[in-house]
Amino acid sequence: MTTFVDRVELHAAAGNGGHGCASVHREKFKPLGGPDGGNGGRGGDVILVVEQSVTTLLDYHHSPHRKATNGQPGAGDNRSGKDGQDLVLPVPDGTVVLDKAGNVLADLVGQGTTFVAGQGGRGGLGNAALASARRKAPGFALLGEPGESRDIVLELKTVADVALVGYPSAGKSSLISVLSAAKPKIADYPFTTLVPNLGVVTAGSTVYTIADVPGLIPGASQGKGLGLEFLRHVERCSVLVHVLDTATLESDRDPVSDLDMIEEELRLYGGLENRPRIVALNKVDIPDGQDLADMIRPDLEARGYRVFEVSAIAHKGLKELSFALAGIIAEARATKPKEEATRIVIRPRAVDDAGFTVTLEDDGIYRVRGEKPERWVRQTDFNNDEAVGYLADRLNRLGVEDSLMKAGARAGDGVAIGPEENAVVFDWEPTVTAGAEMLGRRGEDHRLEEPRPAAQRRRERDAERDDAEKEYDEFDPF
Ligand SMILES: Nc1nc2c(ncn2[C@@H]2O[C@H](COP(=O)(O)OP(=O)(O)OP(=O)(O)O)[C@@H](O)[C@H]2O)c(=O)[nH]1
Ligand SMILES: [Mg+2]
Known part of the structure; x- marks a missing residue:
């Protein structure tokens, strides 16, 4: 298949x-x-x-x-x-x-x-x-x-100006093949079209694309037949063409009820309410088809549809249809802001680059989240004591230790760095184990120092950061 x-x-x-x-x-x-x-x-x-x-x-x-x-x-x-x-x-x-x-x-x-x-x-x-x-x-x-x-x-999602919608075998692919140079597969069994066909039509000075959508059947919007997959393609079109079969051999169908069914599926799919639609009554080369078309035309026009009688086989009414579509599209293009030709989409990156958070979780674990601490953990070879010491220094310098202390963490408490699914968990050993208010960085004791304003402390701390740290943080290969 x-x-x-x-x-x-x-x-x-x-x-x-x-x-x-x-x-x-x-x-x-x-x-x-x-x-x-x-x-x-x-x-x-x-x-x-x-x-x-x-x-x-x-x-x-x-x-x-x-x-x-x-x-x-x-x-x-x-x-x-x-x-x-x-x-x-x-x-x-x-x-x-x-x-x-x-x-x-x-x-x-x-x-x-x-x-x-x-x-x-x-x-x-x-x-x-x-x-x-x-x-x-x-x-x-x-x-x-x-x-x-x-x-x-x-x-x-096919980006076509026109989408042809209709029952299987209504003649959608046949219409594309005669309106454009596209050569889609055409056959007298339903669901011939499995992928949307795309054709380019030139009508006067307007060039537009036309796509057929594989046949729709009742329940398409719920995924019956091949419908749902294909309705996606309709979403971007400027205009929908109902291709109605005036010569179907199925006794329980006629073009008007076919149209009602398709409209109902479009309604259930949603989002297409304001899209202009026109009707193409196809297969009028068949005498019975022409008779039926004549009969239902007033009904459809009364509903507000512009109606075109066409025959893909006899090449009838094609010019009128393609110029009418060109008109609608030209109008839609004039009112729609032009799509930028090239847009570069950069996936948004984490914004908390500078900061981190410490939260106490239900299970008594202190979780540290933040771009830097998480990255530093990933970069650490935990088999190397010196590397682990370096990590501890970096975390400390960022203020993680202070924050843990403030959050109430004590020696021996579990600390997890990273998201739940992928964290490094360890028992916390504060670098200095005096009373919380006395804590400072390694080799420092607040008891021996004059209290200084926070801003000054920060400046001093920054000045202390050694070259490698600076280089590291500025090292951004992207
Ligand atoms: N007599 C006549 N037959 C037509 C006309 N247009 C299409 N057919 C026939 O109808 C059958 C179905 O045509 P397709 O173009 O494959 O129909 P479709 O709507 O694309 O069908 P699916 O892809 O199955 O949804 C084919 O046997 C065509 O030859 C027409 O204007 N007149
Ligand atoms: Mg087809």
Whole structure:
């Protein structure tokens, strides 16, 4: 069976950052070489880009797992690891990106529109970059961050000016084939069309696109037949054409009740109330069809529809129909703000870059959340005591320890850094265990110092931050 693919799940995995390298310079007769471990390379991003020549999401249906390459680890002799390569995935114009819960993350319209589906991990700093006046030969390096891994859903909404809607076999594909150069499959069995066909029509000075939607049947809006999948494509059209079969052989159908059924499905689907519609009574080359058309025309016009009698087979009434559509579209275009040709969509990044929060959870654990603390934890090699000490220093300097103290944490309490699903949990050992009000940073005792205003303390603390810290925080490979 043919699978209709206008909705795929994509597992995008960005590349991991390469680990930094801890290495000491070696040279003959020079026993005390400095640290020379290079930085890890950045992991590649996974990027979706609208490519006009791509018309389906089929590729992603066949291979939904896509991964960008990892950054290379740093090496001795101050050699940085190579960055991973970005993975650029071409998608059709009109692709909508959603998360698995169905929230729209981006609407990709226009050649070149870009969406970063997964951000590559930062590379870890090597021990050369971590060296400072205070820490001359660090025996550790930072780990590369894992690349972002996300499951997203891609949906294709055809961006056509006109949508042809109607029962199976009403002649929608036949009409496209004679109005445009498109050559869709046409046959006398229902559900011939499984993917929308798109054609380009030129009427006078107006050029527009026309799409047929696979046949609709009662219950389509609830997913019966192939309907629901395809109603999505109708959403962006400027005008709907009801293609009604005046010569159906099914005795329980006639064009007017067909129209009522389609309208009911559109209503249940929702959001299309204000879209202009016209009626094309098709197959009037058949005498009975012409008779029926003549009979119901006044009825349809009384309802406010402009009615066109056409025959896809005999090429009748096509010019009138295509020029009428051109008129409606020209008007719609004149009133609608023009869609920008290229928009770059950058996924919003966490905004709390500077801050962090400490909350006491029901289970008595203090949870620390924040971009920096969480990132620092990811970068830490917990098998290396020096690296763990470095992490503790950084957290302390950011004020995490003070905040824990203020929140009521005591030595031995559980502290978790990170989100529930993925946190590092440890028993808290405050660096200084005097009374809370006496706490300061390592090697400092407030009891021996004059009280100073907070602003001054902050300035002093900033001044104290050593070079490596500064460099680190300014180190932003993106
Ligand atoms: N006599 C006559 N037959 C037509 C006309 N238009 C289409 N047909 C026939 O009707 C049948 C269905 O045509 P399609 O164009 O495949 O119909 P459709 O609406 O696209 O059908 P689905 O894709 O199944 O929804 C085919 O056998 C066509 O040859 C017409 O104007 N006159
Ligand atoms: Mg068809």
